[in-house]
Amino acid sequence: MNDRPSHEHPRHEQAAYHLDAGRLTQALRDAATGAENVSLLRGALLHFVNDPGECMESDMSANERAAIEYYPDALLVMHAGHVVAVGNYQALASDRTVTPTPCAELVCLSPPRKVSGLMMPGFIDTHVHFPQLDIIASYGHCLIDWLNTYTFPAEQRFVDSAYAAEVADVFLDELLRHGSTSAQVFATSHAGSADALFSAARTRGMRLHAGRVMMDRNAPASLLDKGPAALKDDERLIADWHGRDRLGYVLTPRFAPTSTPAQLKAAGELLKSQPDLHLQTHLAENLDELKWVAELFPDSRDYLAVYEEVGLSHERTTFAHGIHLDDAMRARIAERGASIAFCPTSNLFLGSGLFDRDSARRLGMNISIATDVGGGSSLCQLESLKAAYQVGQLHGAVAHDADGLAARANQPLTPWQGFYQLTLGNARAMRLEDSIGNLRPGMEADVIVLEPTATPLLARRTRWGQADQVALEEILFALMMLGDDRAIREVHVAGRCRKYSGILMAEHETTGVTSTPPSSESPVTALMP
Numbered sequence: 068m069n070d071r072p073s074h075e076h077p078r079h080e081q082a083a084y085h086l087d088a089g090r091l092t093q094a095l096r097d098a099a100t101g102a103e104n105v106s107l108l109r110g111a112l113l114h115f116v117n118d119p120g121e122c123m124e125s126d127m128s129a130n131e132r133a134a135i136e137y138y139p140d141a142l143l144v145m146h147a148g149h150v151v152a153v154g155n156y157q158a159l160a161s162d163r164t165v166t167p168t169p170c171a172e173l174v175c176l177s178p179p180r181k182v183s184g185l186m187m188p189g190f191i192d193t194h195v196h197f198p199q200l201d202i203i204a205s206y207g208h209c210l211i212d213w214l215n216t217y218t219f220p221a222e223q224r225f226v227d228s229a230y231a232a233e234v235a236d237v238f239l240d241e242l243l244r245h246g247s248t249s250a251q252v253f254a255t256s257h258a259g260s261a262d263a264l265f266s267a268a269r270t271r272g273m274r275l276h277a278g279r280v281m282m283d284r285n286a287p288a289s290l291l292d293k294g295p296a297a298l299k300d301d302e303r304l305i306a307d308w309h310g311r312d313r314l315g316y317v318l319t320p321r322f323a324p325t326s327t328p329a330q331l332k333a334a335g336e337l338l339k340s341q342p343d344l345h346l347q348t349h350l351a352e353n354l355d356e357l358k359w360v361a362e363l364f365p366d367s368r369d370y371l372a373v374y375e376e377v378g379l380s381h382e383r384t385t386f387a388h389g390i391h392l393d394d395a396m397r398a399r400i401a402e403r404g405a406s407i408a409f410c411p412t413s414n415l416f417l418g419s420g421l422f423d424r425d426s427a428r429r430l431g432m433n434i435s436i437a438t439d440v441g442g443g444s445s446l447c448q449l450e451s452l453k454a455a456y457q458v459g460q461l462h463g464a465v466a467h468d469a470d471g472l473a474a475r476a477n478q479p480l481t482p483w484q485g486f487y488q489l490t491l492g493n494a495r496a497m498r499l500e501d502s503i504g505n506l507r508p509g510m511e512a513d514v515i516v517l518e519p520t521a522t523p524l525l526a527r528r529t530r531w532g533q534a535d536q537v538a539l540e541e542i543l544f545a546l547m548m549l550g551d552d553r554a555i556r557e558v559h560v561a562g563r564c565r566k567y568s569g570i571l572m573a574e575h576e577t578t579g580v581t582s583t584p585p586s587s588e589s590p591v592t593a594l595m596p
């Protein structure tokens with residue numbers, strides 16, 4: 068990679084551009100032959116190369132500011148599913164000092180399409196249940212009640228593979244429509260449900276990590292694994308899907324109450340034998356759940372220890388929720404390099420509690436932000452940011468000492484930390500930062516275009532594109548408080564456009580959409596459904 072710092076550093080603009088000359092030369096060769104695997108976009112672009120910290124911009128350190136790369140007029144070059152160049156348009160398009168000079172030639176050969184919003188890496192959802200799509204927004208009261216009343220009945224329907232395939236298609240299209248190009252997903256205990264999901268993700272070229280739920284007690288009999296033979300299903304799924312294209316297998320014991328110690332031990336042994344697998348489960352979401360775990364595992368010193376004792380807490384483990392932890396447990400999670408998926412819409416919806424982000428960060432725990440649909444009330448990660456901000460605000464408001472004074476500080480999420488989290492932060496939590504999370508050359512080309520004028524109110528608040536446009540951090544904050552799927556104007560998966568002008572396209576319609584259009588504004592109208 069060839070990194071060239073710019074001579075002047077306007078606000079946020081940390082580098083003139085990044086390019087990979089070798090890959091760019093290949094892109095040029097392909098473009099010259101009319102191949103459809105090259106696409107160039109031009110417009111505003113924001114991504115993160117590091118953690119921007121917890122401050123608004125005026126209080127950031129130089130290092131925190133350097134974590135943010137913003138180009139008001141960027142060129143993004145994608146080739147064969149990867150980014151090959153990103154940066155200031157003028158610098159990239161006119162620079163002839165690099166040998167060879169493929170970018171300037173490429174721009175002449177294949178003029179970029181102008182986008183009218185803000186390009187960003189695709190969002191990553193680190194914890195979501197695809198079989199719960201059809202029970203989203205079900206009046207659940209609290210976790211255990213909601214599991215018994217809605218979740219387990221819904222999951223039983225996935226014994227039917229045709230139904231699983233139908234839901235998998237809708238689920239992945241919904242994720243994409245909301246700007247999430249990657250996800251870590253729970254299937255059901257039926258191997259066919261995982262097959263359906265992987266197959267649908269592969270068709271879409273998505274990066275998707277998923278697993279079959281392991282359960283052998285405390286759930287309806289039809290959902291329970293039948294002894295150790297069920298592990299054969301996981302082994303078969305691993306053989307069929309793990310590492311294929313952009314897919315990865317995640318061992319998925321649902322949570323301690325629905326697995327016997329023997330099943331958890333078996334999962335730990337499988338993980339040990341294949342340490343490149345991910346692992347996902349739930350931890351300390353709800354106070355009744357904590358009591359239940361203490362009864363079921365009387366010999367374990369706490370809930371986390373149940374997983375630790377069998378080797379299930381490691382650097383590719385995602386524990387969903389982790390609300391009711393003490394500092395010692397947080398420190399143990401940090402030490403193992405595991406991560407917590409903070410799922411704020413779910414925590415509010417199920418009344419589970421207020422996640423303590425400050426303590427998590429203070430103790431060095433990796434965290435991500437996720438939707439947790441169907442416990443979560445939206446697949447939109449902008450909604451997750453809004454709820455995360457609100458949870459952080461409430462954190463200070465709910466604890467008062469005897470004099471009525473706030474005993475805890477509030478922890479409002481900044482827009483910088485929020486958008487970092489949905490992209491590079493979530494990728495880091497899942498140890499995928501070499502593949503997804505930002506738009507440096509070599510990264511997989513998952514890109515979204517956010518539209519700060521998506522609604523009349525957003526347009527009025529952001530004044531995007533007008534002479535008196537508000538500052539970028541204000542625009543980002545407005546998007547996270549007011550935005551929804553309408554604010555996701557475009558979605559590109561591995562360089563192919565899947566959502567354009569707010570409308571999702573079917574696979575066969577995407578061919579050629581991102582390749583060079585003759586005019587900058589309306590190049591693909593003919594391909595719209």
Ligand SMILES: O=c1[nH]c(=O)c2nc[nH]c2[nH]1
Nearest residue numbers: 218321322349413439442
């Ligand atoms: O939010 C949640 N959703 C689930 O499906 C689940 N299972 C155990 N614990 C859970 N929490």
